[in-house]
Amino acid sequence: MGSSVGLSAPLRLGRGRTLRALGLLVGLGLLVLIALLSIWVGARELGFTSVWRVLWHPDSSIDSTIIRELRVPRTLLGLEAGVALGLAGALMQGLTRNPLADPGLLGVELGASAAIVVAIAYLGVVTAAGYVWFALAGAAAVSVLVYLLGTAGRGRASPERLVLAGTAIGAALGSLVYAITLLHPAAFNAYRFWVVGSLNGRPMEVVVQLAPFVVVGVLVALSLAQPLNAMALGDEAGRALGVHIGRTRALGALAVTLLCGAATAGAGPITFIGLIVPHGVRMLVGPDQRWVLPYSMVLAPILLLGADIAGRVVARPAELEVGIVVVAIGAPIFILLARRRRLAQL
Template sequence: MSVAADSPPVVEEAPGNPQPGERRAAHAVRAVGLLAAVGVLAVVVLLSVWVGTRDIPFSSTWNVLWHHDGSSDAVIIHSYRIPRTLLGFFVGAALGLSGALMQALTRNPLADPGLLGISLGASSGVVVAIGFLGIASVLGYVWFAFAGAAVASVVVYLIGSSGRSTATPERLVLAGMALTAVLYAFNTAALLLNPLAFNEFRFWNVGSLAGRGYGVLWAVLPFILAGIVLALSLIRPLNVLAMGDQLGKALGANLGRTRLVGAVAVTLLCGAATAAVGPIWFVGLAVPHVARLLVGPDQRWVLPYSLVLAPILLLGSDVLGRVVAAPSELQVGIVTAFLGAPVFIALCRRRKPAAL
């Protein structure tokens, strides 16, 4: 049987290739999910302002939230709970975004900012401030922590890019692991030789939102906002980078610039967050996995989801720490470790780590 000459050619559709309508529907579902996450975040923020060691009715909390009437309840909410909540919001966003960025840059689903020595760099800055300079206030050593994180990231990048090779993910990870070992040894030796410094350092090292006022928030906020802007500017290059170096170069991506800007963004985000509240584990590691399970590997959605889901986890853990140990409280770093580790293990047992 012959086919008419003017018959249109038959085009076979790739079975795994979504049609434009399907893509639009998928984007709409992801957008609705992101809006729902924002709604959950708003509820958690209100809970963080409401729940505390002192029992304040929600109606009173809501009233003094908008009208500072000078009462003791208003002082507690405006001077303690609101700055604590704002700091938890921005620190959570910074940790979640830096974790997603690290995993995308290194193409390693188990990567987190600590892999490049940034967390240990911040810890070393605090050790120097407390142990050698006698600085005991959070607002005093927050700058040393940030400086330590920045120096550590620069050293890792210089080591990883030395020689004839470029700063590949493998070289950066190896350099970060080596620097982490050196800094850990330095911190341990310095603290063992100075018990008073160890006593002060351990309160920062456990990771806590308590005791941080507006001063700490305003000190780190510009760095966190700059890191967020840089991270979100890399969404398209990160999607190209996920295809591999060779294909990325073929598509015109500047891999060196992408990794350098990404390293700067991770340093700003993780350095500022760690300096403000101490090391918080599993937020930057687990949240990007949850985001990829929900929306897939597209960085256009992974980064915004991580930006919203991480503050939910951090503030929710902080509220839980106040409830389970009332009238005292558990530091948020302890609660995130208890919650994050089992959840991450469950994700790994359920399936392979979410694809990058």
């Protein structure tokens, strides 16, 4: 009897890993399908066979131009931004041990927004490709400042101190953005099209510029899965298990900066993706960060591209920006998560 009980636990563990791996493969398959759907669906109706032919054999037709220069970059940017936001949100919640945390708590999005407003108002930057570098620089500067403030003094860097520092800096930057846009109406007119959050109108150049930052951010974030599992037991328990707490938080802040900064630079500040996706993932696979992080980076772009497709369909021949659709979807889910405390446990 004792031996059979002893063997059943490893069997259940192995079965659970197999199911999670299969679920991840299913998610990847769904992601491929929704990416193809994103290339197919648009204001101009195209047959799927025509879309498939143009993808592999482009020509000089109008359909080929629409697919190769508009829909493919839009879809690839949605994949990049979705992966970055989902992974950044899961990482933020693991680092702060706050189930309602998202990348905005570190002030990354407002850092990018403030840098873009300054670039528009005082440097005359007007293109999406030009916004990228300013947004990344603003996100990086704010993240460094938040970390320095969060570690200042005699106390160690704690999740609470980092969140408080991020909230304070975010409030100051929000005031700066409002002041500049009020004083410079032309800057406001350009900024308001970026701040709503959109995948439309971004050239392939933007996708290529963001790719290295997203790739490095993904690699750093995934490398922190095991330390985050140990830190979930508390800082002291994490240290006892051999985790370098300060280094883990610094690398986590770096990954969040790269991921959220790149996504914000390319698509604008899109909320709720990094908040609700990790919640849904933990309902599926539990709190183990070795599964939460990969699942988040697969399911988040599915949600983002799905919202973008919905925005194109419901308002034809016009379209709703993806940032608006995500909020419409995410707000009710957020309310449910906030009301059901059982779902908000890390």
